[in-house]
Amino acid sequence: MPHIVYLGLGSNIGARHDMIEKAIELIAEQVGDIVLQSALYETEPWGFSSENLFINGAVACQTTLTPLEVLQKTQAIEKQLGRTHKTKNGEYEDRVIDIDILLYDDLHLHHSQLVIPHPHIAKRPFVYQPLCDILSKSTLERIIGQEIPYNKKEAQ
Numbered sequence: 001m002p003h004i005v006y007l008g009l010g011s012n013i014g015a016r017h018d019m020i021e022k023a024i025e026l027i028a029e030q031v032g033d034i035v036l037q038s039a040l041y042e043t044e045p046w047g048f049s050s051e052n053l054f055i056n057g058a059v060a061c062q063t064t065l066t067p068l069e070v071l072q073k074t075q076a077i078e079k080q081l082g083r084t085h086k087t088k089n090g091e092y093e094d095r096v097i098d099i100d101i102l103l104y105d106d107l108h109l110h111h112s113q114l115v116i117p118h119p120h121i122a123k124r125p126f127v128y129q130p131l132c133d134i135l136s137k138s139t140l141e142r143i144i145g146q147e148i149p150y151n152k153k154e155a156q
């Protein structure tokens, strides 16, 4: 039975658009067909300071993998694309590529390595803006059980 996994993508150093595109190609090969793809947005670093703006996007991917298998694949793809480590002292830092699992169908999962839905969707515009390109805000709010402070028309 196929599932739909929503992934968030971000890059703020190097060839940012190329990195995101390359990540999407590898996701299509290793996780499953991309069924929807958001616009790419240039965003201010959120939660830390850096002069390097991010490119953020999101995709919906049809997969037969389990959530933990998706995590293994996306972490392997991050490594393939040159990501060396996740964080330094638990603080955010510049990164060539970041792939986050945002949603997996309407599953709620609490695992030591993985929490789904991604716990910070509702407070991170760089996550919910692209996600709302490919999923209705009301569906997203129903799945996460929280309201999203977002108005697509005002955001143009």
Ligand SMILES: Nc1nc2c(c(=O)[nH]1)N=C(CO)CN2
Pocket (backbone or CB within 6 Å): 009, 010, 011, 043, 044, 045, 046, 047, 048, 054, 056, 092, 098, 126
């Ligand atoms: N704009 C933006 N800010 C961030 C991002 C990101 O992808 N985009 N990722 C972070 C850690 O995951 C921390 N801050």
